[in-house]
Amino acid sequence: MAxxxxxxxxxxxxxxxxxxxxxxxxxxxxxxxxxxxxxLLRLGRMKRMTExxxxxxxxxxxxx
Amino acid sequence: MVFGMAFAGINWFKxxxxxxxxxLAGRMVPWFAALAVVLALAGLYIGLFVAPTDYKQGEAYRxxxxxxxxxxxxxxxxxxxxxxxxxxxxxxxxxSAMMASALAPTGALFTFLALWTGALWGKPMWGAWWVWDAxxxxxxxxxxxxxxxxxxxxxxxxxxxxxxxxxLVAIVGVVNVPxxxxxxxxxxxxxxxxxxxxxxxxSMAATMLTAMLVMSLxxxxxxxxxxxxxxxxxxxxxxxxxxxVAELMMEAR
Amino acid sequence: xxxxFRCLFIRDLLLAVRRLADVLTTLFFFVIVVSLFPLGxxxxxxxxxxxxxxxxxxxxxxxxMLALGHLFDSxxxxxxxxxxxxxxxxxxxxxxxxxxxxxxxxGLPLVLVAPLLGLQFDMAPSALPILVVSLLLGTPAISxxxxxxxxxTLGVRGGSVLVSLLVLPLYIPVLIFGAGAVEAGISGxxxxxxxSLLGAILVLALCFAPVAAATALRISLE
Numbered sequence: 001m002a003x004x005x006x007x008x009x010x011x012x013x014x015x016x017x018x019x020x021x022x023x024x025x026x027x028x029x030x031x032x033x034x035x036x037x038x039x040l041l042r043l044g045r046m047k048r049m050t051e052x053x054x055x056x057x058x059x060x061x062x063x064x
Numbered sequence: 065m066v067f068g069m070a071f072a073g074i075n076w077f078k079x080x081x082x083x084x085x086x087x088l089a090g091r092m093v094p095w096f097a098a099l100a101v102v103l104a105l106a107g108l109y110i111g112l113f114v115a116p117t118d119y120k121q122g123e124a125y126r127x128x129x130x131x132x133x134x135x136x137x138x139x140x141x142x143x144x145x146x147x148x149x150x151x152x153x154x155x156x157x158x159x160s161a162m163m164a165s166a167l168a169p170t171g172a173l174f175t176f177l178a179l180w181t182g183a184l185w186g187k188p189m190w191g192a193w194w195v196w197d198a199x200x201x202x203x204x205x206x207x208x209x210x211x212x213x214x215x216x217x218x219x220x221x222x223x224x225x226x227x228x229x230x231x232l233v234a235i236v237g238v239v240n241v242p243x244x245x246x247x248x249x250x251x252x253x254x255x256x257x258x259x260x261x262x263x264x265x266x267s268m269a270a271t272m273l274t275a276m277l278v279m280s281l282x283x284x285x286x287x288x289x290x291x292x293x294x295x296x297x298x299x300x301x302x303x304x305x306x307x308x309v310a311e312l313m314m315e316a317r
Numbered sequence: 318x319x320x321x322f323r324c325l326f327i328r329d330l331l332l333a334v335r336r337l338a339d340v341l342t343t344l345f346f347f348v349i350v351v352s353l354f355p356l357g358x359x360x361x362x363x364x365x366x367x368x369x370x371x372x373x374x375x376x377x378x379x380x381x382m383l384a385l386g387h388l389f390d391s392x393x394x395x396x397x398x399x400x401x402x403x404x405x406x407x408x409x410x411x412x413x414x415x416x417x418x419x420x421x422x423x424g425l426p427l428v429l430v431a432p433l434l435g436l437q438f439d440m441a442p443s444a445l446p447i448l449v450v451s452l453l454l455g456t457p458a459i460s461x462x463x464x465x466x467x468x469x470t471l472g473v474r475g476g477s478v479l480v481s482l483l484v485l486p487l488y489i490p491v492l493i494f495g496a497g498a499v500e501a502g503i504s505g506x507x508x509x510x511x512x513s514l515l516g517a518i519l520v521l522a523l524c525f526a527p528v529a530a531a532t533a534l535r536i537s538l539e
Contacts, residue, residue: 010122010123014184017127017180021134043304043309043313047310205486215483216469216483219474219476244490247494248489
């Protein structure tokens with residue numbers, strides 16, 4: 001096992017390579033998922049704001 | 065990628081509209097993600113455990129199993145990106161432009177990874193963190209091309225002009241890459257005495273080749289999954305004022 | 318058709334001559350950048366002779382690229398460019414006329430001054446004609462390729478930095494064959510191959526760059 005991680009003395013280079021790959025891939029996935037979540041939240045917020053606006057508008061019109 | 069679906073007998077023209085592609089992409093992501101993980105595990109197993117130690121390069125050559133697939137993907141993605149860009153420019157289809165934009169960051173990531181792993185491979189093998197050989201230098205220039213594409217799109221406010229302008233950049237870029245590669249190779253052979261060819265990978269045992277192909281496939285599946293995720297974001301961002309998005313928000317409640 | 322090219326060419330030349338400052342600033346930038354290298358690297362003749370072709374060429378690229386801002390800018394701002402888009406004449410010819418005039422004003426001076434700079438770097442006198450020819454073939458190609466970048470970034474914030482990002486990777490083959498031609502000449506290998514490739518790139522640029530730039534203009538102005 002220890003031999004495997006030592007990679008014949010090249011441990012630093014090999015694991016820095018695979019480690020960087022894993023890190024970048026994870027970062028990309030997290031970033032994209034966060035982007036989707038953000039836009040869905042914003043769209044939801046916009047929808048609620050327009051609903052409130054139309055409610056108020058209708059109320060106002062029925063009163064006058 | 066989507067071309068493959070035409071052969072599956074699906075009337076994919078229906079999915080050329082962002083509205084219908086959005087849910088389809090959402091359904092496809094988990095499948096490609098699962099494929100990517102399975103292939104990665106298989107590829108890493110073969111590459112790190114099964115493939116024999118190289119006579120000349122010892123264990124360090126195993127970096128090849130991430131370096132070469134990353135480099136291949138960086139070039140493949142650029143070509144696909146340019147094709148979508150051209151389709152978007154010629155046929156004026158919004159989804160094509162969105163796909164081109166979605167592909168760029170992943171392509172840039174793989175280009176960077178290829179350069180990073182290339183440096184980590186070069187240092188123990190040839191004593192220098194950077195070698196100006198034809199392939200690495202072209203990879204570097206490819207990174208600049210990706211960054212140029214993304215920067216131009218980000219700098220232009222009007223989304224339609226932004227995607228059309230960056231589409232032209234992608235097309236001009238893809239046409240120039242062979243010219244650039246040829247000229248860099250010429251430059252390289254003229255200036256280097258000893259032929260330190262970076263591409264002198266160890267003479268390939270069959271297991272090494274298998275591992276490289278499996279890893280490449282894995283990265284391809286990963287790319288499809290991530291790009292489909294990202295294009296969903298782009299679709300929502302650019303189509304946010306349309307009716308189908310409003311309906312989507314209704315259902316989400 | 319040739320008339321429209323000639324018309325734009327002469328017009329742009331006249332306009333440029335009236336604003337001679339534009340010509341001169343590009344030229345002075347070229348000279349200054351070349352002079353920076355000995356200050357950075359040390360005045361040792363051997364070193365300077367080695368780096369001379371590359372330095373002169375890179376400085377020519379950068380100077381040319383900086384000048385791209387002038388190509389479409391003033392016409393864009395006063396609306397002339399939009400009018401040009403509306404003419405029935407092929408836009409690529411109009412663009413070619415403008416780019417050629419632009420080259421005469423910004424690129425050609427570099428070609429003419431380069432031998433002096435080569436001497437500053439103690440270049441072999443036999444290499445100087447090769448330097449001139451390589452720049453003569455290369456700088457029009459650079460102006461043509463650069464025109465595409467300039468057209469794409471019309472009116473964009475931070476346009477000039479963005480243009481460099483877009484256009485410098487495309488300049489690389491021109492740089493390699495241009496500087497390579499001079500070095501080949503110096504080392505006695507003969508610059509013929511390099512210069513022919515440079516010529517080929519120029520021909521390709523003449524054929525395709527005006528069309529690409531015209532497309533880019535339409536994209537930017539719609």
